[in-house]
Amino acid sequence: MATRIDRAQVAETALRLLNEVGLEGLTLRRIAKELGVQAPALYWHFKNKQELLDEMATEMFRRMAGSLRDVDTGTWQGFLAGSARVVRDSLLGYRDGARVFSGTRFTDTGYASPVEEMMQVIVEAGFTPKAAARAWFTVNTYTMGYVIEEQSVYPVPGGERDPAYELAERALRLEDYPLAVEAGEAFFNDLDAGFEEGLHAVVAGIEATLLPPSARGSAGSSPGVE
Structure with a gap:
């Protein structure tokens, strides 16, 4: 059964990985691997890295x-x-x-x-x-x-x-x-x-x-x- 993910999971995972790999090393492929899904699965939620950064910043402000x-x-x-x-x-x-x-x-x-x-x-x-x-x-x-x-x-x-x-x-x-x-x-x-x-x-x-x-x-x- 395929793993189901949502925007919040992706953003939270990205923020956690940020401390490990930094902004330059933070890729959709790396996040997908951490979540146990294929990279194309992330494109249902984010068209590109900038959209992901927008969601990460939004989560940072929430916190x-x-x-x-x-x-x-x-x-x-x-x-x-x-x-x-x-x-x-x-x-x-x-x-x-x-x-x-x-x-x-x-x-x-x-x-x-x-x-x-x-x-x-x-x-x-x-x-x-x-x-x-x-x-x-x-x-x-x-x-x-x-x-x-x-x-x-x-x-x-x-x-x-x-x-x-x-x-x-x-x-x-x-x-x-x-x-x-x-x-x-x-x-x-x-x-x-x-x-x-x-x-x-x-x-x-x-x-x-x-x-x-x-x-x-x-x-x-x-x-x-x-």
Whole structure:
């Protein structure tokens, strides 16, 4: 009797295999083998790899949605920063997680409710809906871009640093370029601290450029990021 599979099984299997083989090694043939079916069986559900990535990203968001709803809404700055940390932590749980998640399209409307709630928090702080959307999009793209970079330094979740990013060796190669060496220390040394510093700058920039001046006095100040 043939094994019956559905979209959810394929996406879950793909996410599990992602940590083993990475995005480049994740093929429909490899997933089919793991499921014990022939590769053509997957084409009933996904026409190509991009459709599979869309479903994987949708499942990733489903898994992080509960944590996003638990973020403290005491200040809009803290809420944006806390949401960014949830996204980052989630993406870091998958090898190439940020590359899979970025640039994909959700395959259902399940994202709409948590996004509506997130937008509501920011709008109630005094942002216009358009500015609230821009604020969230800016924080989100900063987070995904940062995670893409840090996953090049530590490709496997919980794994070792890629030798290409060993800072002592890099400093020797660039000994005639002291500022480039200093930049590398800032980029690739303490990735947690680097994320927080950049996040603080992004949130402060959002306050300075997107929050109406009339709302700044009552909405809190940038230290709410902490």
